[in-house]
Amino acid sequence: MNHHEIKNFLAVAETLHFGRASELCHLSPSALTRSIQRLESELGQALFLRDNRQVQLTLAGEKFYQYAQKAVRDWEDICEDLGEDGEVEGVVSLYASVTAVYSILPDLLEAYRALYPKVRLNLRTGAAEESIDKLLAGDIDMAVAALPDRQSDRIDFLPLLTTHLVFVGPRAGGREYAFSDMHELGRLPFVLARSGVSRSRVDQFLRGVGAHAVRITEVSGNEGILAMVRLGCGVGVVPELVLERSPFRDDLVVLDGAPQLEPYVVGLCTTRKNLARASVAAMWQLAQERAQ
Amino acid sequence: MNHHEIKNFLAVAETLHFGRASELCHLSPSALTRSIQRLESELGQALFLRDNRQVQLTLAGEKFYQYAQKAVRDWEDICEDLGEDGEVEGVVSLYASVTAVYSILPDLLEAYRALYPKVRLNLRTGAAEESIDKLLAGDIDMAVAALPDRQSDRIDFLPLLTTHLVFVGPRAGGREYAFSDMHELGRLPFVLARSGVSRSRVDQFLRGVGAHAVRITEVSGNEGILAMVRLGCGVGVVPELVLERSPFRDDLVVLDGAPQLEPYVVGLCTTRKNLARASVAAMWQLAQERAQ
DNA sequence: GCGCCTTACGAGTCCCGTAATAATA
DNA sequence: TATTATTACGGGACTCGTAAGGCGC
Numbered sequence: 001m002n003h004h005e006i007k008n009f010l011a012v013a014e015t016l017h018f019g020r021a022s023e024l025c026h027l028s029p030s031a032l033t034r035s036i037q038r039l040e041s042e043l044g045q046a047l048f049l050r051d052n053r054q055v056q057l058t059l060a061g062e063k064f065y066q067y068a069q070k071a072v073r074d075w076e077d078i079c080e081d082l083g084e085d086g087e088v089e090g091v092v093s094l095y096a097s098v099t100a101v102y103s104i105l106p107d108l109l110e111a112y113r114a115l116y117p118k119v120r121l122n123l124r125t126g127a128a129e130e131s132i133d134k135l136l137a138g139d140i141d142m143a144v145a146a147l148p149d150r151q152s153d154r155i156d157f158l159p160l161l162t163t164h165l166v167f168v169g170p171r172a173g174g175r176e177y178a179f180s181d182m183h184e185l186g187r188l189p190f191v192l193a194r195s196g197v198s199r200s201r202v203d204q205f206l207r208g209v210g211a212h213a214v215r216i217t218e219v220s221g222n223e224g225i226l227a228m229v230r231l232g233c234g235v236g237v238v239p240e241l242v243l244e245r246s247p248f249r250d251d252l253v254v255l256d257g258a259p260q261l262e263p264y265v266v267g268l269c270t271t272r273k274n275l276a277r278a279s280v281a282a283m284w285q286l287a288q289e290r291a292q
Numbered sequence: 293m294n295h296h297e298i299k300n301f302l303a304v305a306e307t308l309h310f311g312r313a314s315e316l317c318h319l320s321p322s323a324l325t326r327s328i329q330r331l332e333s334e335l336g337q338a339l340f341l342r343d344n345r346q347v348q349l350t351l352a353g354e355k356f357y358q359y360a361q362k363a364v365r366d367w368e369d370i371c372e373d374l375g376e377d378g379e380v381e382g383v384v385s386l387y388a389s390v391t392a393v394y395s396i397l398p399d400l401l402e403a404y405r406a407l408y409p410k411v412r413l414n415l416r417t418g419a420a421e422e423s424i425d426k427l428l429a430g431d432i433d434m435a436v437a438a439l440p441d442r443q444s445d446r447i448d449f450l451p452l453l454t455t456h457l458v459f460v461g462p463r464a465g466g467r468e469y470a471f472s473d474m475h476e477l478g479r480l481p482f483v484l485a486r487s488g489v490s491r492s493r494v495d496q497f498l499r500g501v502g503a504h505a506v507r508i509t510e511v512s513g514n515e516g517i518l519a520m521v522r523l524g525c526g527v528g529v530v531p532e533l534v535l536e537r538s539p540f541r542d543d544l545v546v547l548d549g550a551p552q553l554e555p556y557v558v559g560l561c562t563t564r565k566n567l568a569r570a571s572v573a574a575m576w577q578l579a580q581e582r583a584q
Numbered sequence: 585g586c587g588c589c590t591t592a593c594g595a596g597t598c599c600c601g602t603a604a605t606a607a608t609a
Numbered sequence: 610t611a612t613t614a615t616t617a618c619g620g621g622a623c624t625c626g627t628a629a630g631g632c633g634c
Contacts, residue, residue: 002294044570278336
């Protein structure tokens with residue numbers, strides 16, 4: 001028996017609808033069905049009467065509902081009790097781009113540090129597009145990253161802000177990089193991330209207009225892209241936020257007539273497993289409160 | 293978080309000794325260590341202070357101890373509440389030899405049926421030596437079987453009674469099957485189980501005296517062995533209990549001077565997974581009470 | 585050196601998601 | 610036919626046991 005099963009039971013008991021409840025539990029309908037079946041098997045009694053059109057609590061289900069509510073409340077109480085006064089300890093390693101460290105993280109980390117001074121924060125900077133791999137490999141506990149196009153089951157994502165991907169050129173050479181003729185795009189020199197969301201957005205866009213870029217300089221990390229663009233290596237694509245925060249921003253310009261790409265959502269990432277850790281869950285909740 | 297972790301915590305908190313506690317939990321020391329570590333990670337605080345010579349509760353550990361006791365009590369209360377008045381339902385399939393059905397099971401099944409009338413009992417008879425395979429395959433939920441020589445991690449065994457393996461011959465031809473010369477044993481015709489504990493005991497014994505039986509009739513099921521022995525196919529080896537209960541017992545004799553094999557322990561078997569089911573756990577507990 | 589808790593690693597089980605099935609209106 | 614709960618099945622994560630490590634007596 002585990003607390004997930006109890007939580008799942010409560011979700012079904014309160015919605016009386018497996019499909020709806022499965023969403024609340026972040027679970028597929030079949031998984032929820034089996035979770036309830038396990039519980040019923042362990043207790044030796046049916047908790048719900050369900051035909052395909054209706055779900056309702058049995059007598060045993062009513063009794064168990066009383067228990068389940070109290071059990072969850074008690075658990076939350078002890079967690080709160082143990083977690084108060086910044087008693088939570090441990091180590092949390094957080095991976096983010098330099099820009100994120102400058103722009104998004106200061107407030108969050110300050111608040112976290114104030115509430116949980118005993119947690120040792122381990123901050124690592126690097127290219128945003130590598131964060132998911134590092135998470136999955138267990139190298140880090142959390143990351144600030146772009147919302148992946150293909151959501152993995154193992155990764156939880158918490159949106160923090162939305163920005164745009166902008167096409168950037170050097171201020172001096174602004175004229176030679178023009179978007180007057182979409183079909184000529186393939187001949188422009190590009191400075192792009194080696195991989196990641198921003199890169200796939202650009203690739204997707206270019207395919208959409210039938211262009212095939214041949215002159216691409218690949219860089220790891222958005223900040224590096226701007227440095228290369230400033231040197232005249234080509235047109236870069238970065239999140240607007242990165243451009244605003246760049247020390248090179250006065251030497252760069254957003255290109256006139258450039259196309260609008262899909263919004264770029266930046267948020268906090270972690271694995272499901274890590275979310276069970278108090279130190280990680282605390283950061284998550286804090287970010288959630290500040291994001292809404 | 294699951295209830296096993298809480299139970300494990302209680303065991304450590306009450307013994308203040310990981311090794312001792314790991315036995316109580318039926319767990320290896322390393323598994324228990326990790327179980328406590330998971331809990332601590334989830335709560336964000338150390339629950340025990342341990343160097344290699346001493347284990348003691350932290351402040352958080354003391355608080356959590358109060359919670360854990362109550363949580364386990366509450367869980368047991370709800371289980372008892374739901375289980376009373378024979379409310380437990382479900383299906384339990386039980387596999388046993390015919391002899392077991394006649395000798396061991398009547399009392400147990402009667403008591404079970406009286407306490408849990410809603411559980412549908414599914415009784416299947418067959419050769420004892422096949423029970424473990426059927427358990428592992430999931431064909432059945434429980435079995436009456438001999439204590440396996442090599443205990444599997446998946447199987448739980450509850451001893452019910454101990455009997456002896458006896459060498460049996462036909463009453464009429466008792467004289468031709470004699471144990472006067474141990475070294476001549478290999479020339480005796482045997483009627484043995486195809487596999488299983490009784491078979492391996494005999495094989496082991498024969499190897500021990502340097503004999504190699506060449507004339508073996510293999511049978512599945514102890515009751516069948518006696519039938520073959522009665523027909524004069526050779527010397528059989530069966531649990532004494534089976535002989536006593538056999539309708540052929542007047543036509544058979546225990547051989548004089550036959551060697552004593554190791555005791556043969558008969559008990560109830562099931563898988564760990566099945567023990568989580570209320571209907572199975574109830575049978576287990578009932579058997580436990582009657583066995584002590 | 586021995587005892588005891590902990591980490592490393594390989595293996596097996598359990599659980600989830602996808603897809604197919606049943607059943608109802 | 611559309612909707613909803615349930616089974617079948619394959620893949621992957623999690624936890625276990627064995628064995629090696631580390632620290633204190």
